[in-house]
Amino acid sequence: MxxxxxxxxxxxxxxxxxxxxxxxxxxxxxxxxxxxxxxxxxxxxxxxxxxxxxxxxxxxxxSANAADEKVDKFPWPVLLLILGPTALFGLLLQTLGLIVCLLMLVAISSYASHEFNWRSTLLNAMVLTVLSLTIFVWALKLQFPLWPVFIGN
Amino acid sequence: MESMFSNLGVGLTAVLAIEPYTIFNQTLSLPMNIVYCVLGAFIGTLIGVLPGLGPVATIAMLLPATFTLPPLGGLIMLSGIYYGAQYGGSTTAILVNLPGETSSVVTCIDGYQMARRGRAGVALTTAALGSFFAGCVGTLLLAAFAPPLAELAFKFGPAEYFSLIMLGLFGAIALSSGSLLKSIAMVCLGLLGGIVGTDVSSGVSRFAFDIPELADGIGFVVVAMGVFGFAEVISNLEQKETREIFTKEVSGMFPSKEDFKRMVAPVLRGTALGSVLGILPGGGAVLAAFGAYALEKKVSKNSAEFGKGAIEGVAAPESANNAAAQTSFIPLLTLGLPANAVMALMVGAMTIHNIQPGPLVMTTNPTLFWGLIVSMWVGNLMLVVLNLPLIGIWVKLLTVPYRYLYPAILVFCCIGVFTISNSSFDVLLTAGFGFLGYVFFRLGCEGAPLLLGFVLGPMLEEHFRRALLLSHGDFSVFVTRPLSLSLLLVTAVLVVIVTLPSIKSKRVEAFHEE
Missing domain, CATH: 1.10.287 (Helix Hairpins)
Incomplete structure (x- = not known):
């Protein structure tokens, strides 16, 4: 068989x-x-x-009639670089606050792209953090822990 | 007929209602529902244009943003997002040869060829006008068929509801593109995932493993975002090809007289086919678009031109997918049964606003019901009014590299999931479902039947239990009640049809016509 x-x-x-x-x-x-x-x-x-x-x-x-199909290799680094920071975001949001978590999420996940470079990643991280704060915290008034607990709100 | 128009009048009044709105400490009087509709269509297109994020993921991602709105406003915005995402998908299909979502896969074939021949503008206008016409027809059909169907729904007991859900699930399986057995298995897995949490009848917490967050069940947004959003991002990142974008050549938006002549019949045929397929449980935009393209290729005088930039090849599928998008609301609003994954998300959205989708909505909340229907038409109008002048912006968006886009998608997903119930655990769970979604994708298992099963799981169990309680454990209750029997017979016919060898090969062919 x-x-x-x-x-x-x-x-x-x-x-x-x-x-x-x-x-x-x-x-x-x-x-x-x-x-x-x-x-x-x-x-x-x-x-x-x-x-x-x-x-x-x-x-x-x-069965002998089944189509001959292989499973492609899993892109483990990509999976880890996308799902890892997402899980970290969930784990650390209450302690580190939204701002740190967002910067971390963008910085780590950007590394999954084959076109990665530090300058544009940092820029993107800052733009996205400011954008999220504007939309979700300021305009929609959703409740988040913003800063790490050791700095205090 | 007359009552239909008076009903639509009720809806129009609700949609146009002027409400005070305070911004920057200034109170303005604005037709807020129109504002939500325009905003929804705009944001939906914006995200729909971005490659690799379909309507399911888009709606799941933007859902939390609508929670703070009043129920009608929130639902109007969501349907705006849905149409916008659909339309945005066609734009990428035509300009980049990348379908933003599955229902615009066929638009790629001729739309992209038109763009290569310098007729991108005409193709985009054709798609917009065809969609708008189909949207108008779909809205009228919805208004005409909703009341009698809701009337019928009042005759439904638990046995009928059970059979109806079976029909919906098997419809979704029959019309999905993958292997039949695998799709059935995905539905079962979805149903099982759906019943995680506290059992309503006994109060027992099932499959919660003493995790308090799981006792409330798994949120459907978590599943949708993981299985669709994250899995899509990961599979996009694997592909490293460069794309050819026609950014400079979008000029000459208006079709010629000759184009119009060639457009009319395909638009009409596409609309008719799309409207019918949209109502079918499990049907919807994808199948409608494929069907319309295949039909047009058979009947058109210009069939030789198909695949080389025939305007019919854009007009027909685009009208069909929009008509289907519209009529797929019919089973949801009248029977409370979502026909596809997008509608399953709408159920979730309605439940969050404390509205139980089903026949009662029309009588207990007519303003909401008819307001939603009228807003669909307004949404379609907005797509034409907004999108054609804004095409320059959408084209610019296409040139934004993916390395900037996907982190943004992740950010919105994480924030979105968290805000639904302020739960960090949900974010973790989404990451888990993201992995599972990618495994499904790799093993050729479709996500849509899973999501549908997930949403319908608790409903199916509830009706199954109640039907058998009423019949004292007699399983024949499902076949002795005439309505239930006919629903099950339709289900059986559907299953037989898809398993027939001749249809089976056609089905495979229809989904691979590229």
Whole structure:
């Protein structure tokens, strides 16, 4: 047996994992009966369906008629440089405040571009920070912690 | 007929209402709803023009900005953003050969060729006029069909709602471009994600892992922004090709008499096809545009010119996608069922304003309902009035390098997600969904069915439970009630049609006509 459609194989495996997880985890909730469903009924049923679909997709990816498709290599540096600062923004916003977090978000994420250079990145970071402060804080009056806690507001 | 116009009158009054507005300590009297509409259309186009950010991501990103507005104003602004984003997508398609979103993929084919032959201005005008005409027709259809459909919705019990949601979900699957099995799996995954949080019936907190933020459920903006916005940014960053932009050649905006003659029939056909496909659950702008282009290629006298800059190839899909954008509001406003991912976002927006979308909106809140419908027409008008004179600005925007744009997208996404519930955890979760979205993209799984399932999950479970409670656990309730049975039959027919081998290959072909 040989995997022909790698995309489908991994997609199916992913669905199987998700389905098994949801169905398995939901068994700790009361199942109930069809007439009086507990909180576990729907997720167990749906998770099982998802897992079965996952198996079907995996099987079809092994068939001789499946299209020959490879999964391209993941651009890990790009993923890390985009999602990393976003997660940091969430983690640090309450302690470092909006201004520092925005500057950091723009500075780190800009590095993901193949056209990166420091001067334009710093300029962009400043412009975007001022723009965000104007739109969200001044005009829309949304509430943010602005400065790091150790400086005080 | 008469009541339709009096209803539209109610809407027009609501839209034109003059309200005081205070800025710089000066109180001005302004028709605020018109202001929101214009602002929405403008911002929507602005972001729609930027390559690689579709309407779903655009709306998700701008949603928080509308929370502080009154309900009607907020919804008007959002629909303005939606049309603007649609229109902006066509502009990039014509000028850069980059579809700003999927529904303008076909516009690239002939629009870009027209631009290369120095007729970019004419192509843009054609797109605008075709869209405006389609928008007008769509609005009238919406006003005519909404009341009878809402009437029908009052006959719906939980069994009917369950079947209707099934129809919507399977419609979305059937009309999506990817593999059938994978799309069904994505819907299931979405449904499961949607029920994370406190169960309304039992009060049990499901899949929350003792994280208090998860007990309230996962916000749909978090999912939409992660799966669409972030995944799009990452996949754009991978591509390093340079683009050719026709910035200097946008002159001679006005089509000639000959152009007009060639435009009329395609616009009419595109509008008709788009209006029908827009109402279908799961349908919408993308399919309408593809369908209209394929149809035009078959029936046009100038079919040999298609692909080389035929004006019909711009007029038909552009009218079709706008007509569909308009009529896809029908199932949402009358039955409370979002037909596609954009409408799913509108449900979220309405819920935040404490409006439960469905047949009741029309009777309990007629000003809002008809105001929204009239504002759609105003929004379409604004697109023509604003965008043609402003085309110079949009062209300038196209020349801004991506390295400045994507950090801006990230900034707006982060701030947007945070402000929805002042939750840092939501920002973290968005990053997680961004990763998941990219994995989906790489494995060829579509995001739209996931988002639709996500929004409909709690609704589906609720109606499923109630239907079976009322029938004392008898599953035949779904097929013994005539309305429910017919909805399920339509669903079954849809599934059978897409799995037929002959249709299957056509479907693949229709989505790959490039």
């Amino acid at each position: 040989k995997i022909r459609n790698h995309k489908d194989f991994w997609a199916g495996a992913m669905f199987l994992a998700f389905g098994a997880f949801f169905a398995g985890y939901a068994t700790r909730y009361k199942f109930g009966t069809a007439a009086n469903m507990g909180p576990g009924y729907f997720p167990v049923a749906l998770g099982t369906i998802l897992a079965v679909l996952g198996i079907a997709i995996v099987v079809s990816s092994l």
